[in-house]
Amino acid sequence: MSSDTDTVKRRLAFQKSYSQEHGGGWRHRSLIDDAKFETATNQEFERRERFLSRGDSISEEEVFVQNGGAASPPAVGHKIHGVIVTVKEGVGNLTRVLRVIETAKIVIQHIESRKARKKGAQFEIFIQCAGSLEGVTSACDLMKQSPFVLDTEVLGEAETESKELWFPRNISELDHCTHIVTKFEPELDHHHPGYTDLEYRKRRKEIADIAFTYRHSQAIPRVTYTDDEVATWAHVYRTLKELYPTHACKQHNAIFKVLEEECGYGPETIPQLEDVSNFLKRKTGFQLRPVAGLLSARDFLASLAFRVFQCTQYIRHPSKPEQSPEPDCIHELLGHAPLLADPLFAQFSQELGLLSLGAADEDIEKFATVYWFTVEFGLCKQQGQIRACGAAVLSAYGELKHALSDVPEHRPFDPFKTAVLKYDDEDLQPLYVVVESFEDMMDKMRNFASQIKRPYEVQYDPYTQSVQLLNTKGVLHSVARNLKGQLENLQHAIDKIQAFSLDS
Numbered sequence: 001m002s003s004d005t006d007t008v009k010r011r012l013a014f015q016k017s018y019s020q021e022h023g024g025g026w027r028h029r030s031l032i033d034d035a036k037f038e039t040a041t042n043q044e045f046e047r048r049e050r051f052l053s054r055g056d057s058i059s060e061e062e063v064f065v066q067n068g069g070a071a072s073p074p075a076v077g078h079k080i081h082g083v084i085v086t087v088k089e090g091v092g093n094l095t096r097v098l099r100v101i102e103t104a105k106i107v108i109q110h111i112e113s114r115k116a117r118k119k120g121a122q123f124e125i126f127i128q129c130a131g132s133l134e135g136v137t138s139a140c141d142l143m144k145q146s147p148f149v150l151d152t153e154v155l156g157e158a159e160t161e162s163k164e165l166w167f168p169r170n171i172s173e174l175d176h177c178t179h180i181v182t183k184f185e186p187e188l189d190h191h192h193p194g195y196t197d198l199e200y201r202k203r204r205k206e207i208a209d210i211a212f213t214y215r216h217s218q219a220i221p222r223v224t225y226t227d228d229e230v231a232t233w234a235h236v237y238r239t240l241k242e243l244y245p246t247h248a249c250k251q252h253n254a255i256f257k258v259l260e261e262e263c264g265y266g267p268e269t270i271p272q273l274e275d276v277s278n279f280l281k282r283k284t285g286f287q288l289r290p291v292a293g294l295l296s297a298r299d300f301l302a303s304l305a306f307r308v309f310q311c312t313q314y315i316r317h318p319s320k321p322e323q324s325p326e327p328d329c330i331h332e333l334l335g336h337a338p339l340l341a342d343p344l345f346a347q348f349s350q351e352l353g354l355l356s357l358g359a360a361d362e363d364i365e366k367f368a369t370v371y372w373f374t375v376e377f378g379l380c381k382q383q384g385q386i387r388a389c390g391a392a393v394l395s396a397y398g399e400l401k402h403a404l405s406d407v408p409e410h411r412p413f414d415p416f417k418t419a420v421l422k423y424d425d426e427d428l429q430p431l432y433v434v435v436e437s438f439e440d441m442m443d444k445m446r447n448f449a450s451q452i453k454r455p456y457e458v459q460y461d462p463y464t465q466s467v468q469l470l471n472t473k474g475v476l477h478s479v480a481r482n483l484k485g486q487l488e489n490l491q492h493a494i495d496k497i498q499a500f501s502l503d504s
């Protein structure tokens with residue numbers, strides 16, 4: 001049995017590694033981190049499940065920490081429990097409750113939060129923790145004494161986590177894909193430029209709350225941005241617009257012009273997500289939905305499968321206009337929106353999303369990495385020059401100049417290699433991936449995808465906005481019939497063009 005001192009040391013090591021993994025560095029946070037976090041968490045959980053299913057306790061030598069490889073926190077004889085803590089309404093209550101949890105004698109493995117359903121409550125926090133049932137129960141009692149906690153509940157083991165790989169089958173089910181990674185918010189990340197700015201944090205929360213109540217098919221509520229917020233937008237907008245003709249890819253430049261003409265883009269006003277969403281629907285069928293912060297990689301990629309892009313509405317802190325540690329509306333509107341209006345780029349994004357549905361954790365990690373080096377930080381070759389097509393580059397003027405300079409390494413896109421590249425988010429990128437063209441990027445990605453192990457393929461039906469598993473003879477026959485009809489139609493069109501050419 002471990003001593004209390006050992007337990008405290010392990011807890012401190014765990015918290016340190018947790019912080020380094022998720023709180024260190026204020027640069028743009030990555031989906032890759034989230035995907036790795038999910039992979040590690042699930043592996044850890046499954047390892048414990050095996051023990052728990054045998055009725056065993058966790059042996060010390062077989063337990064590993066999911067974050068950063070530090071010493072394992074669970075003590076011999078401890079088990080994994082799920083706890084739900086309901087936090088009362090009030091600014092900063094979530095942070096206060098997290099501090100209470102830190103003082104409780106439990107070892108936190110994983111935390112998630114969601115909007116509370118109970119009246120008078122703000123958040124529900126799900127905590128996966130290691131400890132004895134007695135210890136976890138007494139920690140819950142301690143939390144209940146906090147004036148910020150409405151209720152706590154210790155879940156049964158079966159409810160702690162499901163092994164089933166659920167994924168949305170219909171676009172409406174994206175209402176369940178709102179798994180926020182809370183660790184990078186200004187309340188929690190002391191590297192965030194808004195960490196000490198209570199006014200900013202309050203405003204950010206006010207806007208982010210829109211996403212918590214949003215449901216599929218609703219119009220996205222409009223935000224009345226303040227003069228200061230518009231000033232931040234205007235500064236970034238004007239600076240980037242000067243760079244775009246020489247730094248952005250031709251697709252971005254062409255659509256940016258249309259966005260200015262048709263969608264209210266300009267330095268004076270921050271465009272509304274609803275208007276941009278309607279614009280995208282007309283161009284590529286993509287649509288936006290508001291999100292309260294950084295989503296888990298699995299949920300974010302799943303939304304792409306339905307041509308839905310989850311978008312933040314709040315804006316970065318004015319002290320750091322050149323960059324934001326978390327996605328903000330500047331990043332979404334100037335970086336992502338233009339390329340989502342390009343048919344090939346939109347198709348590439350959706351296919352990545354479709355590949356992620358029901359995929360194994362390690363494959364999600366690979367897709368998130370490919371996404372990171374293409375959709376977020378990608379460069380492309382155009383007329384003998386290198387141009388930016390990644391949203392994180394196109395929405396940060398420091399990064400944009402740096403990316404196209406001679407300083408970083410430029411490496412050709414090869415998804416087999418790109419999918420396992422390491423990523424450094426402490427400073428400007430030392431390495432960028434360059435695609436030959438969007439067509440080439442798509443072809444290589446499809447070839448890569450064919451090597452991924454998944455017991456079935458999926459297909460998106462735009463008429464019903466749903467995903468179909470291609471896993472029965474009946475379904476395959478139906479798809480084949482439709483394809484046959486389309487091919488015949490194509491052949492008739494070719495015949496008619498040839499006949500017309502001969503006649504003329």
Ligand SMILES: [Fe+2]
Nearest residue numbers: 327376391392
């Ligand atoms: Fe992004």
